Amino acid sequence: MKYMLTYDLMESARNTNQWLGATARAWGAYPIMAATGNPMVEWVKAWGEVTERTFARMVVKPDWGISAVTGDDGRDHTVRIETVVSKPFGNLIHFRVPGRFPRERRVLLVAPMSGHYATLLRKTVISLLPDCEVYITDWTNARDIPVSDGKFDVEDYTLYVAEFMRHLGPDIHVMAVCQPAPLVLAATALLAEEAPEAQPRTLILVGGPIDPDAAPTEVTDFGRRTTMGVLEQTVIQQVGFKYRGVGRMVYPGLLQLASFMSMNAQTHSQSFLDQILRTAKGEAGDHDKHNAFYDEYLAVMDMTAEFYLSTVERIFKGREIARNEFTVDGRRVDIGRISTVAVMVVEGEKDDISAPGQCLAALDLLTGLPSAKKAAHLEPKAGHYGIFAGKSWRDNIRPLVLKFIDGNSGKHGRRGRGLSLMPAVAASTGE
Incomplete structure (x- = not known):
């Protein structure tokens, strides 16, 4: 996997999901969609809002926010x-x-x-x-x-x-x-x-x-049972042309995030489903508990x-x-x-x-x-x-x-x- 192509494919997948979320959110916001009276419209719009925010946060460095x-x-x-x-x-x-x-x-x-x-x-x-x-x-x-x-x-x-x-x-x-x-x-x-x-x-x-x-x-057990050769071949990638570090060998933040979330996959899945429901009901806020946590948790950096x-x-x-x-x-x-x-x-x-x-x-x-x-x-x-x-x-x-x-x-x-x-x-x- 130590290729620029795999790094760019992963970034492209993230970008695509962000775009799909933005598209669904915009589609649900059209006034004519409200005239249909179909509750699915709000669900799709809510899914889009949560999805767009989720995938956008992955490549943004959070602000300290200490004024x-x-x-x-x-x-x-x-x-x-x-x-x-x-x-x-x-x-x-x-x-x-x-x-x-x-x-x-x-x-x-x-x-x-x-x-x-x-x-x-x-x-x-x-x-x-x-x-x-x-x-x-x-x-x-x-x-x-x-x-x-x-x-x-x-x-x-x-x-x-x-x-x-x-x-x-x-x-x-x-x-x-x-x-x-x-x-x-x-x-x-x-x-x-x-x-x-x-x-x-x-x-x-x-x-x-x-x-x-x-x-x-679980963290130490993983390090103990996985060989260095396997790690180097499976998680190390080369930064693509989009960033200043083009060509640098890294352990991408997106791969790290996938590893973090897999440790508690059920908890994270339920948390996002609950947030979509709250968004559809109009109960979610820009700085609510879910967003405050995941805006930081999803923001990852390459090592x-x-x-x-x-x-x-x-x-x-x-x-x-x-x-x-x-x-x-x-x-x-x-x-x-x-x-x-x-x-x-x-x-x-x-x-x-x-x-x-x-x-x-x-x-x-x-x-x-x-x-x-x-x-x-x-x-x-x-x-x-x-x-x-x-x-x-x-x-x-x-x-x-x-x-x-x-x-x-x-x-x-x-x-x-x-x-x-x-x-x-x-x-x-x-x-």
């Missing part, structure tokens, strides 16, 4: 998104709030590169903005990156994160969500060896596959072939992070070198992507870190999404994360104030 935040003075302050570091495969951006005093807490969110844009963490950003200066890694869709910009694999990702942390300085607090957790851990270890003064104050790892074998899931394949081969199959054998530019990165960065692990009891135990494995790798600087939280009944953007995050996890940050900031952190968090975290896990 203002309430300040200490009770007034709404505008939020400006500014690029701090610009690189071919991703930028470091800052949500700057003019007119308010800069917050002492400076947080870098490392967004996953696993099919969705960084906007997947929009709710996380919104929840942190009132109390923190928030930065985030905004990865670029691989289809839009010219081949002349070179490769991008797990080692390059690690170097990008290390550069971003170095740029922000040692008073930064880093939070890695899902996929980047093992690579952010490696980036921190890299700084511990090469530039100790640039290490962050704290590192919060949220639902990431540090050791995929610690608690197997470079080398990043996807090296992730499967080195993180999941080879377990290089779990075995502390990860290398960058031929040099081993020793996670045991981390000795001053306070590390907190957050997991969800019902997480079916990175099951409990996978992320917790990070604490065993931190052999040079005192136990007083280690913390763990298992959120009861929480799934994968809930631990960084849902109710569990807002009500329980966010307060613990902020407390952990405060307990390990500046002089307080050096005096070991982080000790006070441990009993609270242990109690929340039932230990």
Whole structure:
């Protein structure tokens, strides 16, 4: 399947479905159709509206949609998104709030590169903005990156994160969500060896596959039973002429989306049928619960072939992070070198992507870190999404994360104030 033709055929199929939806919607909107009195007209129109929106969202990068935040003075302050570091495969951006005093807490969110844009963490950003200066890694869709910009694999990702942390300085607090957790851990270890003064104050790892074998899931089982040759031949395609990255080998976002949806096909099918019914009845809204979720969920981005394949081969199959054998530019990165960065692990009891135990494995790798600087939280009944953007995050996890940050900031952190968090975290896990 590593051909430009297959990439363009898939894009053509998406385009055709979008056109069919738009056609059905326009057909049902003709006044003369209303005169027929046939209820099927509204059904066809509703199907067209939902179908057009669904297939259109697949190739659009969502907007952050964060216009203002309430300040200490009770007034709404505008939020400006500014690029701090610009690189071919991703930028470091800052949500700057003019007119308010800069917050002492400076947080870098490392967004996953696993099919969705960084906007997947929009709710996380919104929840942190009132109390923190928030930065985030905004990865670029691989289809839009010219081949002349070179490769991008797990080692390059690690170097990008290390550069971003170095740029922000040692008073930064880093939070890695899902996929980047093992690579952010490696980036921190890299700084511990090469530039100790640039290490962050704290590192919060949220639902990431540090050791995929610690608690197997459907995701890890797939990576284990599928050979690299099969993956390369079946999911890697070449970007077509429509995009700037023409000729680049990628794992297309549309294929990733098909994989995501197949895991819960019945749930998604029922959700779309219900939305068509609500639309036909005039009960659906542009920003209703269905559209708010699927506008983000359906917006997918291509990954470079080398990043996807090296992730499967080195993180999941080879377990290089779990075995502390990860290398960058031929040099081993020793996670045991981390000795001053306070590390907190957050997991969800019902997480079916990175099951409990996978992320917790990070604490065993931190052999040079005192136990007083280690913390763990298992959120009861929480799934994968809930631990960084849902109710569990807002009500329980966010307060613990902020407390952990405060307990390990500046002089307080050096005096070991982080000790006070441990009993609270242990109690929340039932230990």
